[in-house]
Amino acid sequence: MKKVLLFLLTFTLSLFAISNESKICQKCHPTIYNEYYQSSHRKASVINNPIHKAYWEKHPKDENGYTCAKCHSPSDKEVMKTGVLTDNDIQKHEPISCVFCHTIKNVDEGSLSNTNISTGKHKEFFSADKTKKGTKVAKFETESSWFGLVKTSKNSPYHKIDYNNENYYNGNVCMGCHSHTNNEHGFDIVMLDALIKKDDKNTCISCHMPQVPGSKVTLAESKTHAYHGISGIFHRNQDMGQYIDFNVSKEEKGFTVDIHNQANHALFGQALRQGVLKASIERNRKEIVLEPFIFTRILAKDGKEAMPWNATGTLKDTLLYEEKKIHFNESLQKGDTLTLTLGVQLLTEKGAKALGLEDNEEVKKFRIMKSEKIKF
Secondary structure (H helix, E strand, O other): OHHHHHHHHHHHHHHHHHHOOOHHHHHOOHHHHHHHHOOOOOOOOOOOOHHHHHHHHHOOOOOOOOOOHHHHOOOOHHHHHHOOOOOOHHHHHOOOOHHHHOOEEEEEOOOOEOEEEEOOOOOEEEOOOOOOOOOOOEOOEEEEEOOOOEEEEEOOOOOEEEOOOOHHHHOHHHHHOOOOEEOOOOOEOOOOOOOOOOOOOOOHHHHHOOEEEOOOOOOOOOOEEEOOOOEOOOEOHHHHHHHEEEEEEEOOOOEEEEEEEOOOOOEOOOOOOEEEEEEEEEEOOEEEEOOOEEEEEEEEEOOEEOOOOOOOEEEEEOOEOOEEEEEEOOOOOOOOEEEEEEEEEOOOHHHHHHOOOOOOHHHHOOEEEEEEEEEO
């Protein structure tokens, strides 16, 4: 009877998966699926992401059609093939599906951008687990004990798991999309591969998919799982503060904040984005608010500010690389409490206006990464 039920379950799941790749994962991975559904991966499409939609509407069109699909909606096979963008369930619910990410075999490095190389398999997925690295591909099997009276099952009845792909341990699996993106002029408009230290112990996965409480699967309880909501600007943004250090030095005139970035890439490099360092001093029960410092990269062509697809260089680059020293003119006094707050906005005020999103509060929202009070 158990074999019949297992067959029916597997058969039903197989039929369901044909029309909805990611939804099927919810059956055994409810916590992970719920995180994924709120993530920037699920919201990457033109349908779900207002900034991406605004960019695409203003982007010059050609015979290739929607060429952003390979990273913003690779699970929509029709748009990948034809370049014709439509409002459909894949664009809404799984533009970057669970299956897509977990079947990336390798990453092909390109001059304009990288490309994900998939196995094309829908029932054999890659995953990372250091305790299982080096073992054979895990598949569903039962073990008998007590002369066959007791039977136990292990691994998934729906798919196999390969724990031996190094790309899922070193973070390179993310580099198919989260690397350089060069426009037709060969100019990088995102700066995500601006590596600071090649031997850094942190990876995309360790920083943006940290282990959090909760079982990764219902079939075998675990204490933690890799966070699939993607820590960063949209979720758990203050988790990113652990990779930022402030060091303040008093000077004869004013003070300097030395910011050390332990992330393995420059911060705030995407087009029209800005980071903000806010500083205020509490003195004699009064607050002195100082002029904030803005981290941004202004793209340009022929010496004038330009949209990403036209850019050939930069007018200004104040990004946070490994270290940045920022001077404030206000002198610190004994008894002062200095509050430093580092955060990010999805778009600059000028950028929001250029994209027609000046009334969208989400793109202008100040998202705190780190806040620290220092007593003098």
